[in-house]
Amino acid sequence: xxxxxxxxxxxxxxxxxxxxxxxLDDYDLRSLSEHAxxxxxxxxxxxxxxxxIIVAGxxxxxxxxxxxxxxxxxxxxxxxxxxDSVARIFYRNAINIGLPVVICxxxxxxxxxxxxxxxxxxxxxxxxxxxxxxxxxxxxxxxLLEILDRGGLVPYMRERLSR
Amino acid sequence: MAGMTFAQKVLFxxxxxxxxPGDIVSAKVDLAMSHENSALVVKAFREMGxxxxxxxxxxxxxxxxxxxxxxxxxxxxxxxxxxxAIEQGLPHFYDLKEGICHxxxxxxxxxxxxxxxxxxxxxxxxxxxxxxxxxxxxxxxMAAVWATGELWFxxxxxxxxxxxxxLPRRVSAKxxxxxxxxxxxxxxxxxxxxxxxxxxxxxMSISSxxxxxNMSVEMGAKAGVVFPDGKTEEWLGPRTxxxxxxxxSDASAEIADEVNFDISSLHPQVxxxxxxxxVVPVEEVSGIEIDQALLGSCTNGRLEDLQAAEAILRGRxxxxxxxxxxxxxxxxxxxxxxxxxxxxxxVKSGAIVLNPxxxxxxxxxxxxxxxxxxxxSTTNRNFKGRMGNPNSEIYLASPETVAASALKGEITxxxxx
Numbered sequence: 001x002x003x004x005x006x007x008x009x010x011x012x013x014x015x016x017x018x019x020x021x022x023x024l025d026d027y028d029l030r031s032l033s034e035h036a037x038x039x040x041x042x043x044x045x046x047x048x049x050x051x052x053i054i055v056a057g058x059x060x061x062x063x064x065x066x067x068x069x070x071x072x073x074x075x076x077x078x079x080x081x082x083x084d085s086v087a088r089i090f091y092r093n094a095i096n097i098g099l100p101v102v103i104c105x106x107x108x109x110x111x112x113x114x115x116x117x118x119x120x121x122x123x124x125x126x127x128x129x130x131x132x133x134x135x136x137x138x139x140x141x142x143x144l145l146e147i148l149d150r151g152g153l154v155p156y157m158r159e160r161l162s163r
Numbered sequence: 164m165a166g167m168t169f170a171q172k173v174l175f176x177x178x179x180x181x182x183x184p185g186d187i188v189s190a191k192v193d194l195a196m197s198h199e200n201s202a203l204v205v206k207a208f209r210e211m212g213x214x215x216x217x218x219x220x221x222x223x224x225x226x227x228x229x230x231x232x233x234x235x236x237x238x239x240x241x242x243x244x245x246x247x248a249i250e251q252g253l254p255h256f257y258d259l260k261e262g263i264c265h266x267x268x269x270x271x272x273x274x275x276x277x278x279x280x281x282x283x284x285x286x287x288x289x290x291x292x293x294x295x296x297x298x299x300x301x302x303x304x305m306a307a308v309w310a311t312g313e314l315w316f317x318x319x320x321x322x323x324x325x326x327x328x329x330l331p332r333r334v335s336a337k338x339x340x341x342x343x344x345x346x347x348x349x350x351x352x353x354x355x356x357x358x359x360x361x362x363x364x365x366x367m368s369i370s371s372x373x374x375x376x377n378m379s380v381e382m383g384a385k386a387g388v389v390f391p392d393g394k395t396e397e398w399l400g401p402r403t404x405x406x407x408x409x410x411x412s413d414a415s416a417e418i419a420d421e422v423n424f425d426i427s428s429l430h431p432q433v434x435x436x437x438x439x440x441x442v443v444p445v446e447e448v449s450g451i452e453i454d455q456a457l458l459g460s461c462t463n464g465r466l467e468d469l470q471a472a473e474a475i476l477r478g479r480x481x482x483x484x485x486x487x488x489x490x491x492x493x494x495x496x497x498x499x500x501x502x503x504x505x506x507x508x509x510v511k512s513g514a515i516v517l518n519p520x521x522x523x524x525x526x527x528x529x530x531x532x533x534x535x536x537x538x539x540s541t542t543n544r545n546f547k548g549r550m551g552n553p554n555s556e557i558y559l560a561s562p563e564t565v566a567a568s569a570l571k572g573e574i575t576x577x578x579x580x
Contacts, residue, residue, distance in 0.1 A: 012349050012350070012438060014544075014546045016526075016544070016546040016547070016549050017547060020526065020548050020553075021526045021527055021549065021551075022526045022527060022531070022548075022551045024525075024527070025229065025233065025234045025236040025237040025240065025527070026236055027202060027203070027206075027236065027239075027240060039547055039548040039553040040547075058350055059353070059383065062350065062383065063285065063544065063546060064284075064285050064525075064544075065200075065282075065283055065284050065285045065299040066200070066301075067200070067203060067301040067302045067303060085350060085353060087350070087353075088354050088383065088385055089285060089300065092300065092301055092304060093303070093304075096301055096303040096304050097301075097303060141187060143315070152303065153207075153303045153304060153307055154211055154303060154306075157212075157213070157306070157307050157310065158210070158212050161213055161310060162212055
């Protein structure tokens with residue numbers, strides 16, 4: 001179960017905002033992640049806590065195929081990304097690096113910054129802790145849940161290739 | 164029974180499963196491309212415990228984003244990939260010598276119609292201009308492709324974009340696609356396969372079609388396809404002898420939507436900061452002063468783009484307050500533009516010519532903006548901070564509009580110079 005505080009953002013948060021291209025020569029995720037979201041929210045990387053949840057509007061993660069975008073969020077401890085819609089490559093990348101990502105139309109109008117929420121990926125359920133409001137979403141197919149469960153595509157493939 | 168769309172047919176052939184939009188299939192890819200981020204792919208490949216690439220003939224690796232290396236960290240990344248390429252005996256490793264992946268792969272004959280192509284770059288949609296089903300993926304899943312040759316795909320819905328009419332003077336493919344994106348929005352084709360059809364597309368060169376396919380991802384598309392015709396055949400003829408598929412969508416196939424655009428009275432278009440769908444006709448922004456003009460990229464760095472700009476600038480000097488940066492998309496384009504005198508003419512007009520590559524488009528080097536500066540660019544993204552500074556502004560436009568704007572030092576309607 002994922003539980004954390006909500007960071008709320010708008011529509012079309014692109015990968016350049018999540019991690020600017022000017023830093024991408026750095027292959028060390030720990031130092032790279034210090035720049036996460038800095039062009040849109042300078043307080044994010046300083047104040048985000050392990051388990052916190054990003055909630056956003058439409059088309060989250062649009063733009064480049066850079067996998068560092070979900071990777072820096074996970075590195076900073078983000079427990080899940082919930083958005084009204086998610087750009088295709090970001091969606092794939094997030095699952096592949098083990099960051100739970102949820103497409104849930106209108107979720108950005110149902111949670112506010114600072115809310116505490118819990119997310120159950122198997123059940124397809126988000127709960128707002130303050131009043132117990134439950135928001136449902138279609139859970140990802142089983143094989144994607146399995147990749148998430150293993151911690152990403154690398155451990156998933158390691159298991160598969162060693163068989 | 165309904166027929167199949169192009170996307171369904173390609174994924175049927177590659178997966179052995181006849182599936183409907185929304186279904187997920189595991190498909191064998193025909194070609195896998197990666198650039199600098201191969202460093203991440205190599206790392207994930209090793210961590211997966213993989214040893215050999217499944218089929219070296221189907222893998223292309225090159226460097227284009229930061230060439231020559233802009234920092235020692237980049238140089239380390241390049242070296243790690245170079246060593247891997249030698250270790251695996253990769254026959255299609257181009258290092259930093261050829262230019263931008265999306266120009267180089269078609270030029271070198273790696274792309275033919277009907278292929279299923281994946282690339283570690285969002286603009287991998289470009290190869291759709293040659294009739295391939297081609298889409299961007301991430302680095303870790305590329306490692307899985309290197310190991311197994313397979314990947315999961317969701318069968319996309321299809322959005323048909325029909326474009327009709329003759330392009331007015333000094334209006335080009337970039338204006339067409341900006342107008343379409345402005346209309347449909349930055350997620351207007353979310354996850355869909357876009358098919359570009361109509362008499363305007365039929366008359367377009369392969370280079371112009373590549374502009375459309377390239378920018379399809381800026382409206383969320385998974386792929387952006389132009390079906391092959393005589394022009395495709397002529398273009399591919401000298402580049403490859405490989406047989407190619409002739410799949411198109413069946414007339415009875417179900418598609419999500421069809422939208423129509425008549426471009427016969429289209430004005431030059433400009434995407435204002437900081438999103439690609441923030442599009443207006445050029446006259447709404449003309450007169451805005453610019454510090455930098457950029458002509459190049461996987462969107463508009465081809466010979467016809469350089470020549471369209473040169474035709475406007477020939478024998479004239481760009482404005483003193485403006486710097487014009489020209490980046491040919493590939494070595495082939497560079498040579499052709501040099502031999503045709505295009506580059507010399509642009510330099511005489513005051514341009515700086517860089518080596519083929521992605522250049523300043525992604526804000527890594529070769530033309531980063533200062534705070535408060537403004538750039539008009541033929542590239543594909545005007546996101547905040549894209550060219551290296553979050554307090555700068557990027558306007559996207561055609562080669563013609565960029566050239567006219569460099570000439571005047573302010574955003575300028577190319578029909579008026």
